[in-house]
Amino acid sequence: xxxxxxxxxxxxxxxxxxxxxxxxxxxxxxxxxxxxxxxxxxxxxxxxxxxxxxxxxxxxxxxxxxxxxxxxxxxxxxxxxxxxxxxxxxxxxxxxxxxxxxxxxxxxxxxxxxxxxxxxxxxxxxxxxxxxxxxxxxxxxxxxxxxxxxxxxxxxxxxxxxxxxxxxxxxxxxxxxxxxxxxxxxxxxxxxxxxxxxxxxxxxxxxxxxxxxxxxxxxxxxxxxxxxxxxxxxxxxxxxxxxxxxxxxxxxxxxxxxxxxxxxxxxxxxxxxxxxxxxxxxxxxxxxxxxxxxxxxxxxxxxxxxxxxxxxxxxxxxxxxxxxxxxxxxxxxxxxxxxxxxxxxxxxxxxxxxxxxxxxxxxxxxxxxxxxxxxxxxxxxxx
Amino acid sequence: xxxxxxxxxxxxxxxxxxxxxxxxxxxxxxxxxxxxxxxxxxxxxxxxxxxxxxxxxxxxxxxxxxxxxxxxxxxxxxxxxxxxxxxxxxxxxxxxxxxxxxxx
Numbered sequence: 355x356x357x358x359x360x361x362x363x364x365x366x367x368x369x370x371x372x373x374x375x376x377x378x379x380x381x382x383x384x385x386x387x388x389x390x391x392x393x394x395x396x397x398x399x400x401x402x403x404x405x406x407x408x409x410x411x412x413x414x415x416x417x418x419x420x421x422x423x424x425x426x427x428x429x430x431x432x433x434x435x436x437x438x439x440x441x442x443x444x445x446x447x448x449x450x451x452x453x454x455x456x457x458x459x460x461x462x463x464x465x466x467x468x469x470x471x472x473x474x475x476x477x478x479x480x481x482x483x484x485x486x487x488x489x490x491x492x493x494x495x496x497x498x499x500x501x502x503x504x505x506x507x508x509x510x511x512x513x514x515x516x517x518x519x520x521x522x523x524x525x526x527x528x529x530x531x532x533x534x535x536x537x538x539x540x541x542x543x544x545x546x547x548x549x550x551x552x553x554x555x556x557x558x559x560x561x562x563x564x565x566x567x568x569x570x571x572x573x574x575x576x577x578x579x580x581x582x583x584x585x586x587x588x589x590x591x592x593x594x595x596x597x598x599x600x601x602x603x604x605x606x607x608x609x610x611x612x613x614x615x616x617x618x619x620x621x622x623x624x625x626x627x628x629x630x631x632x633x634x635x636x637x638x639x640x641x642x643x644x645x646x647x648x649x650x651x652x653x654x655x656x657x658x659x660x661x662x663x664x665x666x667x668x669x670x671x672x673x674x675x676x677x678x679x680x681x682x683x684x685x686x687x688x689x690x691x692x693x694x695x696x697x698x699x700x701x702x703x704x705x706x707x708x709x710x711x712x713x714x715x716x717x718x719x720x721x722x723x724x725x726x727x728x729x730x731x732x733x734x735x736x737x
Numbered sequence: 738x739x740x741x742x743x744x745x746x747x748x749x750x751x752x753x754x755x756x757x758x759x760x761x762x763x764x765x766x767x768x769x770x771x772x773x774x775x776x777x778x779x780x781x782x783x784x785x786x787x788x789x790x791x792x793x794x795x796x797x798x799x800x801x802x803x804x805x806x807x808x809x810x811x812x813x814x815x816x817x818x819x820x821x822x823x824x825x826x827x828x829x830x831x832x833x834x835x836x837x838x839x840x841x
Contacts, residue, residue: 520826528819545822567825570833726819731827 388412388481390490390514391721393522393713394506395419396458396555397580397680399472400717403480404725406489411721413480416713417442421468421475422452441475457509460556460581461495462502469509477513489732490514491720493522496552496559497575507735516732520723523550523561524568526678528719530708547667548674549659551652551691553681555580558648560655562662564671571662574655578648580680583609586644595635598628608637614685615649618642645684653694660700672700678708678715 387406393399396419403413422445424438432451433440440448457469481488492506503519510517527544535541542548545563552559558579562572588605591598600608604626612622620638627633656675663671672695677687688705695703708715742759743752 518823520823524822524826567822567829569829723819723823727823728820731820731823 385485387487389724391717392490392492393716402717402721420445421455463505473513487515489516491518491724493525493716494519496521496573511735522716523559525716525719527563529715542674547670551677553679562659576651578651583644590640615645616686616690672703675705678712682707
């Protein structure tokens with residue numbers, strides 16, 4: 355008997371099994387199979403998809419993770435197609451006319467129904483015909499517990515035919531790996547030996563990847579990331595410029611445009627609108643204080659994982675430290691971490707940024723996993 | 738039983754044919770029942786709601802995770818494909834949550 359939480363239907367998970375000897379298959383026939391790699395992010399989600407047995411990527415999309423439910427009383431014609439639910443950019447564009455709901459918070463599902471609506475929308479993006487079998491590898495935060503995973507499965511029930519949940523740091527390493535260079539003498543394969551620092555919205559995850567699937571000991575999740583920096587920056591701005599009226603959204607924009615770590619850079623003058631009037635404010639120290647806190651939080655986790663690597667592997671490992679996620683866009687974060695390691699005596703450390711494609715690496719890794727997963731590794735969700 | 742099935746009009750050939758079709762229908766019926774049982778068996782087995790699937794361990798403490806070290810990695814010497822990594826993930830999660838949590 356499946357034991358279900360009191361207020362929702364049970365989801366039974368069965369491993370995908372080979373057909374019975376009689377050849378009877380319980381699932382309805384689908385016209386084709388589409389494989390999906392899915393990074394379900396708190397702010398933005400990335401979905402890549404392609405037909406099974408094909409290496410082409412037919413769909414590649416980054417979508418703001420937000421759903422807009424059209425408010426009552428909106429006049430016909432205001433919303434394109436008189437849609438009742440909008441997603442992603444459409445929802446944000448029409449924010450005055452919709453109730454915006456973010457299905458995720460801190461990387462995990464916060465609103466089940468909205469998450470399901472969002473996944474249904476992404477399914478239509480991947481398979482407009484609605485006739486394909488959809489198999490999705492979904493990245494989950496390194497610290498996602500059983501409840502968080504079950505929430506994803508509940509939301510995926512009836513949307514995807516098969517799912518596989520894999521921690522994001524490993525998927526990032528898989529996605530970052532240049533498959534064409536694997537085996538070349540000078541190529542440091544991130545799946546074989548690397549440290550990934552994924553600075554997201556709710557958490558910063560540090561993961562040691564050394565040729566086997568990372569264990570609990572190989573992953574450290576720090577509850578300080580983009581949102582926490584925004585909070586600190588907001589507090590600092592309110593302290594330095596009282597009654598500034600700047601929203602959290604505006605503060606985040608300031609961080610994304612001017613955020614940096616390291617010694618204070620002054621003057622850093624920025625024009626903002628306060629109370630309808632333009633003001634020029636100096637942000638150098640304010641931003642430095644907020645962003646440098648991130649380095650203080652991440653660095654101990656980084657050195658902890660370095661000490662877990664074997665002496666045979668650690669010298670190469672130190673050459674392959676990769677920063678990804680939105681936090682990788684903070685100016686100087688690679689140089690500051692590298693300098694700290696060098697100053698502390700680590701042998702020739704090299705910290706790299708994942709680059710402009712950082713938003714896609716988890717989804718790329720997820721699609722690679724989808725293409726490689728064996729039949730019996732996929733999970734069938736039964737409601 | 739076979740004698741009971743025989744009708745006055747039956748020849749050996751027609752009786753054999755009818756028996757064959759009865760056996761084929763029963764075989765199909767049993768096979769269908771087996772499939773249904775395979776699907777339903779997990780529901781009949783006591784397991785928690787969050788069972789069955791591979792689950793990564795809960796990092797409930799949001800500070801630096803303490804090491805429990807229940808799983809030792811296999812120390813792969815050669816190249817592995819991605820499916821092998823997924824197998825390791827499933828094995829880790831079974832080691833932590835127990836194999837009874839998987840539907841099978």
